[in-house]
Amino acid sequence: MSELPLRAQLAAVLGKGAATLSRATGRGDGSVIGGRVALKVEPDLLAKLARGRRLTLVSATNGKTTTTRLIASALRELGDIATNEHGANMPTGHITALANSPEARNGVLEVDEKYLPQVLRQTNPAVVVLMNLSRDQMDRASEINLLAKKWRDALSRSEAHVVANADDPLVAWAGLGARHATWVAAGQRWKEDSWCCPECGGHLKRDPDPHWECPECGLRRPEATWAVDNDNDTVTDSNGQPMRLELGLPGDANRANAAIAMATAAAYGIHPKQSLPRLREIRSVAGRYTSVVTDGVEVRLLLAKNPAGWLESFAVLSRPHVPVLLSVNAQIPDGKDTSWLWDVDYTVLRGRRVFVMGERRTDLALRLETDGVPFEIADTVGDVVTRLKSEQSGITMVDVIANYTAFQQIRTAYGRVQ
Amino acid sequence: MSDSSSALRIVWIYPDLLSTYGDKGNVLVLRRRAELRGIPVEEVHVHSSDPVPAEGDIYLLGGGEDRPQILAAERLRADGGLKRAAERGACVFSVCAGYQIIGETYGDDADNPLPGVGIMDIRSGRGETRGVGEIVADVDPALGVGRITGFENHQGRTAIGASATPLSQVVTGVGNDGRTEGAYQGQILGTYLHGPALPRNPALADLLLRWRVGQIPPLDPSWGERLHEERLAAAL
Numbered sequence: 001m002s003e004l005p006l007r008a009q010l011a012a013v014l015g016k017g018a019a020t021l022s023r024a025t026g027r028g029d030g031s032v033i034g035g036r037v038a039l040k041v042e043p044d045l046l047a048k049l050a051r052g053r054r055l056t057l058v059s060a061t062n063g064k065t066t067t068t069r070l071i072a073s074a075l076r077e078l079g080d081i082a083t084n085e086h087g088a089n090m091p092t093g094h095i096t097a098l099a100n101s102p103e104a105r106n107g108v109l110e111v112d113e114k115y116l117p118q119v120l121r122q123t124n125p126a127v128v129v130l131m132n133l134s135r136d137q138m139d140r141a142s143e144i145n146l147l148a149k150k151w152r153d154a155l156s157r158s159e160a161h162v163v164a165n166a167d168d169p170l171v172a173w174a175g176l177g178a179r180h181a182t183w184v185a186a187g188q189r190w191k192e193d194s195w196c197c198p199e200c201g202g203h204l205k206r207d208p209d210p211h212w213e214c215p216e217c218g219l220r221r222p223e224a225t226w227a228v229d230n231d232n233d234t235v236t237d238s239n240g241q242p243m244r245l246e247l248g249l250p251g252d253a254n255r256a257n258a259a260i261a262m263a264t265a266a267a268y269g270i271h272p273k274q275s276l277p278r279l280r281e282i283r284s285v286a287g288r289y290t291s292v293v294t295d296g297v298e299v300r301l302l303l304a305k306n307p308a309g310w311l312e313s314f315a316v317l318s319r320p321h322v323p324v325l326l327s328v329n330a331q332i333p334d335g336k337d338t339s340w341l342w343d344v345d346y347t348v349l350r351g352r353r354v355f356v357m358g359e360r361r362t363d364l365a366l367r368l369e370t371d372g373v374p375f376e377i378a379d380t381v382g383d384v385v386t387r388l389k390s391e392q393s394g395i396t397m398v399d400v401i402a403n404y405t406a407f408q409q410i411r412t413a414y415g416r417v418q
Numbered sequence: 419m420s421d422s423s424s425a426l427r428i429v430w431i432y433p434d435l436l437s438t439y440g441d442k443g444n445v446l447v448l449r450r451r452a453e454l455r456g457i458p459v460e461e462v463h464v465h466s467s468d469p470v471p472a473e474g475d476i477y478l479l480g481g482g483e484d485r486p487q488i489l490a491a492e493r494l495r496a497d498g499g500l501k502r503a504a505e506r507g508a509c510v511f512s513v514c515a516g517y518q519i520i521g522e523t524y525g526d527d528a529d530n531p532l533p534g535v536g537i538m539d540i541r542s543g544r545g546e547t548r549g550v551g552e553i554v555a556d557v558d559p560a561l562g563v564g565r566i567t568g569f570e571n572h573q574g575r576t577a578i579g580a581s582a583t584p585l586s587q588v589v590t591g592v593g594n595d596g597r598t599e600g601a602y603q604g605q606i607l608g609t610y611l612h613g614p615a616l617p618r619n620p621a622l623a624d625l626l627l628r629w630r631v632g633q634i635p636p637l638d639p640s641w642g643e644r645l646h647e648e649r650l651a652a653a654l
Contacts, residue, residue: 020495106649131585135439138439139550139569139571143483145484145485145486161545168599176630192437195434195465196434196435196486196489201435201485201486201489202467203465203466203467336551336552337439338570338615339439339440339569340439340440341440341442341614342441342443342446342613342614342617343437343442362641362644362645363645364643365641365644366640367443367617369448369449369640370446370447
């Protein structure tokens, strides 16, 4: 902190004061308000706080919070890490994270997709990590083709080393603007936003998966040096060495996140043999993938905010006899528009007992009816558990998939379990 | 229905370019409401690299971002299949970007007029503000649809020419110009209600089916009608 100019020091102290007040009065965890107060005093604070540190910025539509956590864990090998682990991913949150760890020489910041170009300019990061880009909250977010273009332009004017998913055409095209890149074959389950070439608009040829190329302009998937093999639960590093992952977090999406985290750590000189054991220890991130036990029934919480996220969540559901509860809200952080529910294929839920909940459960009901999936209406997780227990005493587990505010409501009801 | 087949042929145009947010819902609900009445359906998805078949019954066009919208319009004009189908009297249902490009002209991101497919007498450009939010409108009584509800998210404004008719009068929201919403001309219909406009308005889906197959029996009210009522109540 002593390296900071006086004004920036004052701003950081004021910001911390506001954050403490916010926590003490129960308004929040303080990550946003603290940064907001500090920025009023010193608009250039983010750049000043970032100076002299080696930062990694992490951006994507899905998996930002988890990957940030994974990378931060891997980089702890190097000492203290400044990171916004609660997911406050706009500049106010970055300021709070950096101000809270004045001594940390290294930092990992989750960055909202729209803010990446700006934060990139202000913080001059060593590494930028990009995982995926797909439709998300269209009523308040930017068009994703435009967003990819902004990423590409910002990266082309930066010295940052990019670690990116070669299998997502929009992400790859953005990353190809950078001078240095490590490409990871991390996979892409949701393909509906990448049939169109980001360079010329041609219809991409995507065969055999994960290869992709544009027959019209020749844009093609960059050669990856790291690769995930989901079937064998392995990651192969740039030396061609396969390693069993055996993560504590479920699903292919987290294998992809872990591979990208290991490739990022390797860019800092940390060998996968050192980073992987740290990644395996993580079992839950900001309440995601947590189980809470209620009335003897294990309730597993999965957060999914957009079609790509729902597709990944369906892939990690428990065995078919385990009921699933879907909850959707449409508040401002979720996006007010529920049109995206029609982009998800629910037919995989046939044969499973399904409950629908949340402010927009009627949208879900019509959607499931259209896909021929029987369902029941519910008000709370507790009601569902009670109903299930009264009908089948042997019930032991329920999966819950919820979008952002619906997920937070459930977490709050269970005392914000970690 | 089409001459060559006993099934109702639904053609989804360019899901790779014009399927930004929930547009698939229109295909799914049209299909379901036809099948519940015993009408067999054949569904055709046409990628932007493939020719548009002229012998469909209902052509669906979805929304798109600026660049995909321009590409879709260019390709549809070069292909000619949609225009031939429209001249033959086929039904076209288009939303948002799809609505704009079936007109005579539409605006690019700098509001330069670009040529559309030219199957409806409308001209679109860019407005000062973006229309985002719930929209409610009363459809032309001649169509027997009643009140419609949807979500709009567009910068475009549309002027209706003499050969087309406004689809509806705005109750709340922006639509074409703050007064009217959407347009129709023969069996060609366009609206700014983006994404799943037909799921949220079962009566509109049934209008398209009536246009193609004549009288259809009513269905028991279900979740579609319930959602329709709920969203109207929430928006007003």
